[in-house]
Amino acid sequence: MTFGPASDDLVALNDLVAGYCARAVAPADDETLAADLLLKRSLINRLELDFARDAARFEATYTEDAYFNPSTVSWLRENANMTSHAAATAVCAGERAERLQLSAAALVDGRIGFAHFGWLATTARAIQASGSATAVFDERRLLAQAETLTVQRFRTVCDHLRHAADRAAFLEEQVAGREQRSLTLTAFEGGCVAVHALLDPEGGAVVRTALDPLARPLGRDDLRDREQRYADALVELCAHRLDQGQVPQAASQRAHLQVTTTLETLRHLRGAPAGELEFAGLVAGHSVQRLACDATITRVLVDARSQVIDVGRSERVVPGATRRALNARDRGCRWPGCERPPSWTSAHHVVHWGQLGATDTANLVLLCRHHHWCVHEGGWTLVHTEADGILALSPVVGVMTPLRDPGPVLPGALPAKAAGVVPPGTTQRSAAAPTTPRDHAHRAREPALPPA
Numbered sequence: 001m002t003f004g005p006a007s008d009d010l011v012a013l014n015d016l017v018a019g020y021c022a023r024a025v026a027p028a029d030d031e032t033l034a035a036d037l038l039l040k041r042s043l044i045n046r047l048e049l050d051f052a053r054d055a056a057r058f059e060a061t062y063t064e065d066a067y068f069n070p071s072t073v074s075w076l077r078e079n080a081n082m083t084s085h086a087a088a089t090a091v092c093a094g095e096r097a098e099r100l101q102l103s104a105a106a107l108v109d110g111r112i113g114f115a116h117f118g119w120l121a122t123t124a125r126a127i128q129a130s131g132s133a134t135a136v137f138d139e140r141r142l143l144a145q146a147e148t149l150t151v152q153r154f155r156t157v158c159d160h161l162r163h164a165a166d167r168a169a170f171l172e173e174q175v176a177g178r179e180q181r182s183l184t185l186t187a188f189e190g191g192c193v194a195v196h197a198l199l200d201p202e203g204g205a206v207v208r209t210a211l212d213p214l215a216r217p218l219g220r221d222d223l224r225d226r227e228q229r230y231a232d233a234l235v236e237l238c239a240h241r242l243d244q245g246q247v248p249q250a251a252s253q254r255a256h257l258q259v260t261t262t263l264e265t266l267r268h269l270r271g272a273p274a275g276e277l278e279f280a281g282l283v284a285g286h287s288v289q290r291l292a293c294d295a296t297i298t299r300v301l302v303d304a305r306s307q308v309i310d311v312g313r314s315e316r317v318v319p320g321a322t323r324r325a326l327n328a329r330d331r332g333c334r335w336p337g338c339e340r341p342p343s344w345t346s347a348h349h350v351v352h353w354g355q356l357g358a359t360d361t362a363n364l365v366l367l368c369r370h371h372h373w374c375v376h377e378g379g380w381t382l383v384h385t386e387a388d389g390i391l392a393l394s395p396v397v398g399v400m401t402p403l404r405d406p407g408p409v410l411p412g413a414l415p416a417k418a419a420g421v422v423p424p425g426t427t428q429r430s431a432a433a434p435t436t437p438r439d440h441a442h443r444a445r446e447p448a449l450p451p452a
């Protein structure tokens, strides 16, 4: 649907702006650039107020029959590419502009922005509509605050006023906001998953409070950007809940990741197939090795027709007593600058048990999820040094990072010998192995599973 033509004076302004925007941009010093930014924002603010006045005039005569939309706000949303909030603010600001003369003058002078003006207008409307005897709209007082506060802080002042005037209406707004909440998980080819979420303010605050501490950079080698750190923080938080057994069981089964793989993949042999991770599809052998570093393993033997002929007992790769000794020695991720505590780490085999590395404290080191990923998939390599330390070699040639020395083990920190019972709380990822017909032939020379 087309509308028009637009009024002559606006067409002339449009031509001026088009000519200005098409100019050759000359290099400018910082001071000129700063002044340009402020003047441009002031012009945009004035146009916003002018737009709001027009929107209010449009609203005054708007009929659904003429424009095939239930309201001016929805018409603006569809035709002017605005959000509902921006469109509703424009209409409200335009309707109040004549009565908010002081604020309109402050906007023209550049003392407040249009966002401030929008909150002044919606607050005036809310207080007057509430009929509250106690809350009054004092433009002069509120404007003085708008002139000194950022938009975000000024909005808080306005919200307090609106709540004081009509808490039922305030609650209604919050409930309506919460009704829009959603989270969708969309799987892409290759196993990646897109997470799209809209949370109510409290839900958003809960998520941010939980993710922020986990999303901080982990030491000086951490080259992840902010978005990558937030993505890792979300996965780390979920993985920790699974590791701790704090996710409700389904069909009497503890929730955990399930990887199916072959002996060849665990041994990291050339020509070995990829692993299969439930909900994710195929994962690289490097990832299988990481997940198997500190997991519960179930051996499944199949015959040439892929029929299961034997299912072994589930065994923990790192026995509880060894894990407790590691917790006492390493006290968290050993990567320099990383402070994840023991329950947020996995026990990494410097020489993988699939390649006959021992599951003892000399060959094990605690690493957080991110640093464990670095040494399996990220190209870093851990090696023992002659001085009993461990060195991390970066994929960038010549960069080496000595891992933090383990602390002295405090008397009484080590567990009683041979507890023999699998304690809750240590890492519990599962890897079911092996399932190819060839396994039968390999059985005689399988590497010994780490002692349970």
Ligand SMILES: [Zn+2]
Binding pocket: 289, 290, 293, 347, 348, 349, 372, 376
């Ligand atoms: Zn590992």
Ligand SMILES: [Zn+2]
Binding pocket: 218, 333, 334, 335, 338, 339, 340, 367, 368, 369, 370, 371
């Ligand atoms: Zn770490």
